[in-house]
Amino acid sequence: MDVVSPELNSLLPDEIMDTEAIEDVPHSESDGTAVQSQASQDTSVPMETDPSVSVSTSSTLLSLKSTLSTSTATTKTTDSVTGTTVSTGGLQKHATQFAFSAANHQIILNKVASSQATEAVKSAGTPPQIIKQEGQKLLVTAIGKSGQPIFFQLPHTGSKPGVSQTAGNTKSPTPQFKVVTIGERTELKPVMASSGNQVTTLQAQQLKTVQIPKKTPASSAAPIKFIITKTVNSKGLSPQMPVSPVIQGRVLTQSSPVMTPKTITLSEPHNTNMQSISGKKIAISPLKTPSKVTVVSVASPPSSASQKSVALPVGVALGQQILAVQQSTPGSPIKVATSQTTAQNIKSVPVGGVGGSQYKTIIPLSTQPNVQQIQVPGNRFHYVRLVTATTASSTGQLSGPNTSKPVMVGTGAVRMSVPVVSAQAIKQVVPKPLPSAAQVVTTAQTQQRLIMPATPLPQIQPGFTSLPPGTVLAPAPGGSSVGYTVVPAQYVTQLQQPFATLASSSSFPASGAIQTQAKLPLNGVSAAETTSRPRKPCNCTKSQCLKLYCDCFANGEFCNNCNCNNCFNNLEHETERLKAIKTCLDRNPEAFKPKIGKGKEGESDRRHSKGCNCKRSGCLKNYCECYEAKIMCSSICKCIGCKNFEESPERKTLMHLADAAEVRVQQQTAAKTKLSSQISDLLMRTMPVVSSGGGRLPFTFVTKEVLEATCECLLEQAKKAEQSRQPQAEAERMILEEFGHCLMSIISSAGKAKADCASINC
DNA sequence: GAGTTTGAAACT
DNA sequence: CAGTTTCAAACTC
Numbered sequence: 001m002d003v004v005s006p007e008l009n010s011l012l013p014d015e016i017m018d019t020e021a022i023e024d025v026p027h028s029e030s031d032g033t034a035v036q037s038q039a040s041q042d043t044s045v046p047m048e049t050d051p052s053v054s055v056s057t058s059s060t061l062l063s064l065k066s067t068l069s070t071s072t073a074t075t076k077t078t079d080s081v082t083g084t085t086v087s088t089g090g091l092q093k094h095a096t097q098f099a100f101s102a103a104n105h106q107i108i109l110n111k112v113a114s115s116q117a118t119e120a121v122k123s124a125g126t127p128p129q130i131i132k133q134e135g136q137k138l139l140v141t142a143i144g145k146s147g148q149p150i151f152f153q154l155p156h157t158g159s160k161p162g163v164s165q166t167a168g169n170t171k172s173p174t175p176q177f178k179v180v181t182i183g184e185r186t187e188l189k190p191v192m193a194s195s196g197n198q199v200t201t202l203q204a205q206q207l208k209t210v211q212i213p214k215k216t217p218a219s220s221a222a223p224i225k226f227i228i229t230k231t232v233n234s235k236g237l238s239p240q241m242p243v244s245p246v247i248q249g250r251v252l253t254q255s256s257p258v259m260t261p262k263t264i265t266l267s268e269p270h271n272t273n274m275q276s277i278s279g280k281k282i283a284i285s286p287l288k289t290p291s292k293v294t295v296v297s298v299a300s301p302p303s304s305a306s307q308k309s310v311a312l313p314v315g316v317a318l319g320q321q322i323l324a325v326q327q328s329t330p331g332s333p334i335k336v337a338t339s340q341t342t343a344q345n346i347k348s349v350p351v352g353g354v355g356g357s358q359y360k361t362i363i364p365l366s367t368q369p370n371v372q373q374i375q376v377p378g379n380r381f382h383y384v385r386l387v388t389a390t391t392a393s394s395t396g397q398l399s400g401p402n403t404s405k406p407v408m409v410g411t412g413a414v415r416m417s418v419p420v421v422s423a424q425a426i427k428q429v430v431p432k433p434l435p436s437a438a439q440v441v442t443t444a445q446t447q448q449r450l451i452m453p454a455t456p457l458p459q460i461q462p463g464f465t466s467l468p469p470g471t472v473l474a475p476a477p478g479g480s481s482v483g484y485t486v487v488p489a490q491y492v493t494q495l496q497q498p499f500a501t502l503a504s505s506s507s508f509p510a511s512g513a514i515q516t517q518a519k520l521p522l523n524g525v526s527a528a529e530t531t532s533r534p535r536k537p538c539n540c541t542k543s544q545c546l547k548l549y550c551d552c553f554a555n556g557e558f559c560n561n562c563n564c565n566n567c568f569n570n571l572e573h574e575t576e577r578l579k580a581i582k583t584c585l586d587r588n589p590e591a592f593k594p595k596i597g598k599g600k601e602g603e604s605d606r607r608h609s610k611g612c613n614c615k616r617s618g619c620l621k622n623y624c625e626c627y628e629a630k631i632m633c634s635s636i637c638k639c640i641g642c643k644n645f646e647e648s649p650e651r652k653t654l655m656h657l658a659d660a661a662e663v664r665v666q667q668q669t670a671a672k673t674k675l676s677s678q679i680s681d682l683l684m685r686t687m688p689v690v691s692s693g694g695g696r697l698p699f700t701f702v703t704k705e706v707l708e709a710t711c712e713c714l715l716e717q718a719k720k721a722e723q724s725r726q727p728q729a730e731a732e733r734m735i736l737e738e739f740g741h742c743l744m745s746i747i748s749s750a751g752k753a754k755a756d757c758a759s760i761n762c
Numbered sequence: 763g764a765g766t767t768t769g770a771a772a773c774t
Numbered sequence: 775c776a777g778t779t780t781c782a783a784a785c786t787c
Contacts, residue, residue, distance in 0.1 A: 536783090538782080538783090539782065539783080540781080540782065541781085541782080542780080542781065542782085543771095543780090543781065543782080547771070547772075547780095547781080548770080548771055548772085549770080549771060549772085549780080549781045549782055549783090550781095550782080551782085551783085554771095584771095587771090587772085588771095591771095610770095612769080612770090613769065613770075614768080614769065615768085615769080616767080616768065616769085617767090617768065617769080617784095621767095621768080621784070621785075622768095622783080622784055622785085623767080623768045623769055623770090623783080623784060623785085624768090624769080625769085625770075628784095
């Protein structure tokens with residue numbers, strides 16, 4: 001097995017890398033940091049180092065075509081980097097370990113405290129153990145058809161193992177790849193024993209280092225693809241199940257027992273490929289770091305190689321973008337992957353934040369009902385669940401031929417790639433993030449489910465890049481292929497439009513993927529409260545929506561349906577946006593954190609984190625952020641003439657007025673509803689009833705002609721009675737009787753007409 | 763809808 | 775850190 005060389009970390013651009021997390025990494029020399037993108041330069045980078053897998057150029061080749069122009073950020077060195085690097089050095093505070101679970105085709109990266117857990121994981125043939133420790137784990141599920149092995153290549157514990165090998169194999173430098181660290185300071189220790197002598201270990205690296213895309217040119221939103229793979233081969237590796245070749249930067253799975261050499265060409269997102277992908281990418285929230293993590297899974301289509309990838313932006317504090325690129329059609333230009341693979345579910349990608357306590361969810365796009373949770377430690381992040389809906393068995397047991405096989409057994413390898421995909425086409429629309437109840441978005445065509453994080457989990461382990469609360473992996477476009485996109489829950493609604501656009505413009509079926517809007521309690525605001533107050537469109541004119549003046553930007557949202565001018569808060573200006581985010585975070589690391597949070601013990605549950613500074617509004621107008629948030633000012637407020645406190649008569653008066661107004665609105669709404677119902681009921685009641693069939697007949701049966709005919713009949717009957725000199729009572733009886741006949745005739749005709757209409761489906 | 767007020771954000 | 779300016783939302787008319 002090959003381990004991704006830890007040196008790739010050095011390749012990461014500063015802005016992408018979490019320097020704090022990697023500062024102790026031994027291999028992060030400056031020499032490797034610079035990756036020069038060489039436009040239009042094709043570089044074949046054989047990633048395979050696993051002995052069990054015919055690595056060398058023979059069987060499987062991965063051609064990496066780097067077309068990206070080097071971003072300015074990464075200009076230091078031009079060293080060729082052949083593989084994705086996972087930083088192994090440094091911070092080992094947490095002794096994070098990766099557990100690979102073959103079940104459900106999932107790979108779970110967990111922090112393992114005890115060595116026993118590691119041993120359990122190492123044991124071949126033993127069902128993979130998912131070790132949950134401290135809620136920090138990385139769960140990777142490949143979605144695909146069953147039987148498809150997933151390779152996950154992790155860096156060796158040793159120094160520069162992956163680099164040397166890859167370097168040997170790769171003649172041309174592959175600067176595109178960089179190490180992506182996921183989560184902050186989460187160390188990864190080698191947990192898995194790889195087949196052969198090599199032990200795949202993801203060492204001591206923060207989870208953040210999962211992948212890193214090279215920095216793309218400033219002008220281009222297309223990021224560099226970055227893949228970190230670790231091959232997990234257990235002794236139980238079945239001979240019939242050849243290990244899938246591991247290629248740097250890509251995750252390839254091979255389902256068929258007989259591995260035929262395949263060539264995979266990977267291209268940088270910068271070029272046209274990225275453009276194609278761009279439409280499928282979803283950018284989410286402001287990123288502290290522009291780095292993105294992409295998980296690529298191979299879809300089922302045997303003939304056509306389709307590769308799926310999920311790009312996860314690794315942000316530090318708040319905003320983070322995760323892009324998912326999925327290629328459904330074989331011919332899609334996006335990415336090329338080995339085709340024959342069984343279902344693999346990449347369920348989740350952990351995204352961590354600093355000290356945050358929220359989780360993100362990755363949702364697979366496949367049809368398989370398997371839903372699993374991935375805990376991604378991160379600051380302010382929510383728990384994210386991934387649901388894979390692949391055709392393969394959900395359990396991942398070896399029982400069925402089609403069922404996915406455990407990775408631990410060594411049947412397959414799981415690869416996790418972190419290519420950076422340019423996000424350009426997706427726009428977002430949604431209100432402030434507030435997550436509480438998980439929501440599921442299903443797309444009929446794609447059979448993909450989007451599950452929103454339920455309630456934020458309190459314990460989040462540090463070490464993962466922080467993503468915005470409620471980050472969710474949304475299904476990436478692509479028919480059968482499975483892809484994931486990590487999207488903040490708050491932006492879920494924003495995805496609707498983008499998805500629709502993507503579906504129409506790309507192979508991605510118009511799934512209308514997201515049906516519901518994330519309704520998460522934000523800042524203590526109830527879901528109902530938030531849902532009733534959708535985000536207002538901004539009206540920025542001078543800030544380009546790239547400053548905190550803009551509510552959209554401040555909330556980590558893209559402008560959508562806004563009235564702003566010269567807006568840069570969109571995917572079309574991703575570079576500028578990321579830069580602006582970075583600037584804001586530099587100025588205030590908590591710039592994107594909710595301003596309303598929990599106060600000190602004994603104080604109100606909700607209070608403004610900084611307090612207001614009102615001078616003239618008395619804190620009783622919406623100018624005041626406290627009042628606007630419907631909270632009272634606290635001791636940290638520096639307001640003058642504050643009237644926004646519990647006993648304030650002015651506040652009470654306002655509250656009463658507000659309550660009264662709300663009551664009136666509700667009453668009006670109820671009255672309207674009732675009136676509408678009454679009108680509808682009245683209309684129904686006025687319709688004639690067919691005696692024979694019991695159904696109602698339309699008014700149209702009593703036409704003018706019918707009335708005239710009826711009247712003529714009645715008059716004729718009256719004349720008849722008059723001519724016969726019948727008494728008045730008898731005349732009336734005869735007329736009424738005739739009226740009854742006429743009425744019966746009308747009803748009969750109507751019933752007949754109704755029957756005839758039904759017979760012809762009218 | 764135009765103009766004013768307000769206070770946070772940005773800047774110096 | 776304080777003062778000033780900029781900005782966009784809130785508010786008034």
